[in-house]
Amino acid sequence: MLEKLELNTMPNLEKWTISVEEEEEADVDDEEEEEEDNNNLHLLSSMFPRLKDLSLEDCGKLRRVPMLSAWVIQHLTSLHNLEIKGLEGLVSLPDCPAPATLEELYIEKCSSLVRLPDCFFENLNSLSEFQIWSCHKFASLPEGIRHLITLKHLQINDCQGLTTLPEGLGSLSSLQVLKIGNCSDLSSLPQGIQHLTALKTLHIWASPVLKALPEGLGSLSSLEELEIQYCSDLSSLPQGIQHLSALRTLVISGCSGLKTLPKGLGNLSSLQVLEIRSCFDFSSLPQGIQHLTALKTLNILGCPVLETLPEGLGSLSSLEELEIQDCCNLSFLPEGIQHLTTLKKLGILECPGLKTLPKGLGSLLSLEELEIEGCCNLSSLPEGIQHLTALKKLIISECLHLKKLPEGLESLSSLFEAFQISDCSCLRASPDGLGDLDSDYSCYRASSDGRGDLDSDYSRYRASIDGLSDLDSDGVIEFSD
Template identity: 35%
Template sequence: MAAALCPALKRVSLKHMNNLMEWKVPEAAAGGMEVAFPCLEELEFNRCPKLKRIPTMRHFSSKLVRLTIRDCDALSHISGGVQALFPLLEELYIERCRELKSIPSMSHLSSKLLRLTIRHCDALSDMSGEFQASMTSFKYLTIEYCSNLASIPSLQNCTALKVLSISKCSKVVPIILELHSLRSVSIRSCEEACVRIRWPLSCANLEDLKIEHCRELIFDDDLHGGELLPSSCLQSLVIMRCEYLKSVPDGLERRLHSLVRLDISGCPNLSHIPEEFFRGLNQLEVLHIGGFSEELEAFPGMNSIHHLSGSLKELKIIGWKKLKCLPNQLQHLISLTKLKIYGFNGEEFAEALPHWLANLSSLQELTISECQNLKYLPSSTAMQRLSKLTLLNIRSCPHLDRNCLKGSGSERSTISHIPSSNIGVERNSSKNK
């Protein structure tokens, strides 16, 4: 049998080889050699734009722990060649291979796999096979910018998976989350995806959940039924731009006692938030909410927001055209340090902000943006009561911008005590004189 090539070689990196089209194992070695590089642990192809094929994987060491393929635009497929692809492989990165149509079956991946990352593979339409139950070390899965990918394999066997990120995969349809092990989930800009969460029973350890710009979000579990479970570990929940989300399910709040950040916004068909939703969210510090159904004439769920009076530090509230005023329940949020009022742009919205704004005694920053009809701040007396207010931002509010500008602005004296301001075209942070 012929001697192996480079028997001690552990790392091979082919970079910036602009004219490389194929890498072949030498003929002399191929005849009697099972493995060309028996000790190889890391293999990288990077910025080889004309590379059309790479050697059959059986020529490489079974000791390989990291395989990286980046910026190889002409590469159309990666062949496995063996039933178990690299039995010790821990990390597989496939990025910016825009003509790549097929990758090794998930069934062929190493049981030792720790991390799988696939990014910017526009031609990839399918990930064949299933993740195996033997993959007990698999913790990180990232799939991004694969615009033709229609589905991903079931994750039900990935019992160690901790971090899942799927973004900019516009054709992916079903995504089911049902894992005890998950700590962080981000699913973004998957416009056709229906995300199903079998939770909290199956995602009891989840700390960070972000669902953004997806078609629909469904909570499969009966949130009322069954035995009352301990509070979940969830600290951050972001639900943004889910087009077909119509309601926040009753009973969800019973699972959110550890929540620190909550964002439910930009869901144009959402019309229902349970009236007791904010009860028990005693740890909540940051809340972004609004941008709901244009048919609503009042904010849903506000009757329980006073339960956040001792914890909430930052609030961004987003309006829509039918709203005539801010929810008056906000006046109870005496721990607020930052308030952003955004998008109350209806013609019937009040011309002046309410005097109860002065009750927000901890307020340090106030931002008012895209409120087309708003002309006036609360009275000078009310604004003076906001003794901790140090920064005022007013943007894209044409009437209020004009009234707060230096010179003849009628509201100028109302804000003269605030150390820093950013008013319309002024866009500065200087002492008001």
Template identity: 55%
Template sequence: MVNLRHLEFDDKCRSLKYIPRGLRQLCSLQTLFYFVVGDQRRRRRSGGIGELHGLNQLRQKLVIRDLRNVRDARDAEEANLKDKTELQFLILDWGYPGEYRRRRRRRVSSLEEHVLDNLQPHQNLKELIIKRYEGVKMPRWMLHSSYSLHGLPNLVELTIHECHNLKCLPLVGEFPCLRLLRLSNLEALESICNKVVMTEGGIDNNNNNEGRGRDERKPLLMVLFPMLQQLLLSRMPNLEKWTISVEEEEEAFLSSMFPRLIDLEFRYCKNLTTVPMFSVEGIQHLTSLRTLKLECLDKLVYLPDYPAPATLEMLHIIECPSLVRLPDCFFNNLKLLSEFKILRCSELTFLPEGIRHLIALKRLKIGKCSSLSSLPQGIQQLTALIDLDISSCPGLKILPEGWGGLSSLEKFEIEDCSNLSSLPEGIQHLCSLKTLKLRTCPGLKALPDGLGSLPRLGYLDIESCSNLLSLPEGIQHLPALYQLAIDNCPCLRSLPGGLENLASRGLLYFSNCPNLSLS
């Protein structure tokens, strides 16, 4: 057994409670994906985390579960992770605390900080996930510069999840290889801070240039997160700010940050007010950004008064109740934006005219923006728009005229817009429209005559338009119409003649229309 190289079982073995004593003797072991730290009740049979001590040939992935059962930080040091040079992917999971540990939270937090300090991995590590850690602060080896002997210069992915006591997260921004940073469910976290001191040899938090004259120093350029592509932050209700500060020498300056960032997502960070990328200066650095998703940011009042990156392809703004405006100039360069969603932004009163610049926009969804009173005239210039969805906007009374530019629109839905009084006559120019859905719009009494001129309209769905009196005569001549569905329109008394063909083929549906009869 001492020559055993592969011992394979994974995290699906949930019933596994501990690893037995003697594992440390398998010094040739290369594959051990899963290690469970046993609790005190199994102390005689379980060798504890120290069983990993001599297994320095381990490679690929290692999950260490139930680290809450480590009772002495020296045991964690004995695991000797820093000498496991072939390990690429490490998951450190403390597991779910019991009631006893909750009562001893302060003491447990201090212990776990020392345990994590002693679980320093080797510099070759590429992926690190820390889950359910109960410490208040991060380990020293994550605070060192990546250029020092104690950092993680090869780290590609970092995830910190469900660490409920963590209050401040100091990050060393110059991780040279980091491509994904995911922070989630950090309930106590109040701030993320990057604070670095630059020296001529690189960027360092501790080293200095003693003995080097000022005249010998060269100008220094610093790039924060030079390779980062995905930045995902979610469910941090107490997070207030993310700050980046540089203790600059006279000839040193921050040249760039997040230059390769592709996906940026902030979700359920209700108190977040300060983010470097949301400043006018910060957004200029996001030269590769393609996706921006902002959700449940209660204190977001506005976006930067500066053009968004021209590379942006998807923009979602969801449940930002304090957002009062979107700057016109923010949309100036968005020639590649294909999807724009703005939902549950109750203070937003209008969309900017800058929306006319979105010449590649294919999907526009506007919903539950209760103060929105109108749409911009620029909407008619969205020549690539395929899908337009407007819902739950009670302040919306009219739609702009001049829809001739929406030559690509195939699907148009309006729902729960109680004060919308009419549809624009320009709807007749929607030559590509295939689906039209009108639901819960009690202000509509009639539909425009141009509705009967739509050559490709195949599906017309009208529901809960309680004051609708009639349909335009032309709809019986729609060449592509294959289904007409009408529900809960009590004031509708008749349909235009010529629809018998649809009725005979079972493609005319109506219900809850007590006064409706065919002409």
């Protein structure tokens, strides 16, 4: 017995007829042909008693699909997976209950699809995954979705006509993953979302008219990952977010109207990753951030009006990675940064407002990577940098006003992954003793035309960079293993 039926990439297929006996040549109009097909549907349904997988993909000209008729589909009593892609003439799924055995339902690129009947979902007691993609006329999910009590994964993407989601969404008691993206007319999320107590992952992206998130979001007691991206009208996050005790990852990106985060952010005791990216009006982090003792990664990128970071940043006792990039008005880093004793990676990039770095930078004894790029007004590095005994990678680039390197760099014997200084046009002299670096480095000297030539006398043994003061303004020093 057939268990899998797949029609794939048949762009010229226009008819799927049901014939029970050899046809004689005759002129049969479409209405007669459809009536004959309907009369034979009971035969078709009995042909596939063990069909588990039905896939219809990229048959754009197909007008009638007998397998998706009400009579046939409710008799496919072994069906587990139904995949419908690129059926451009499909307007609706059949007005009948789908087989209770259905576990996965995928609908994609059905440009004429407008609705999904309520009754189609009423018996789906085994459905675990439902995805609908690129159905631009699709206007709403049916209230019947509340019957999907076993559903674990729901994804809605690129449905431009979707304006709301049903309150019944909150009845999906098993839902663990909810992803909603590229729904340009979606203006709100249902309040019932607060009842999704099994939800672990919530992603919302590219919904530019979404102005607010439900206050009940803080009731999602199992939520571990929250990502909100490119929701330009979103001006704030609900205060209730502070109650997400299981939250491990919070990513906010491309929300140009967002100005700050809730004051109670510090109550997120499980938070390990916090990323704020391309939020052009974002002006401050809450002081409560100091209480995020589980935080391991903090990335702040593309926040041009951010001027300061809270002093409490130094209390992030588990922080391993800190990256600050494209924050053009950031004028200083807090001195408390010296207390980040677990920090392994520090990146400061494209922050032209920075003129100095904290003096206590040399206290970061776990730091393995330090990258400073595009900080054009930075005039010096803190002298304590020679105490970074765990440092493996040091990159200093495009710091146009940097005039000298700190003394004691020769003590950084752990530097074996990369040591690069480039495009620092005011840098003229090396610190005393830099020539005592370990023998496993190569020294690149820059010629007057800006091209680096390896001095063979220095390759693979103790490096010397006497004459650094004579380097051209485009000079590059690079050490690598």
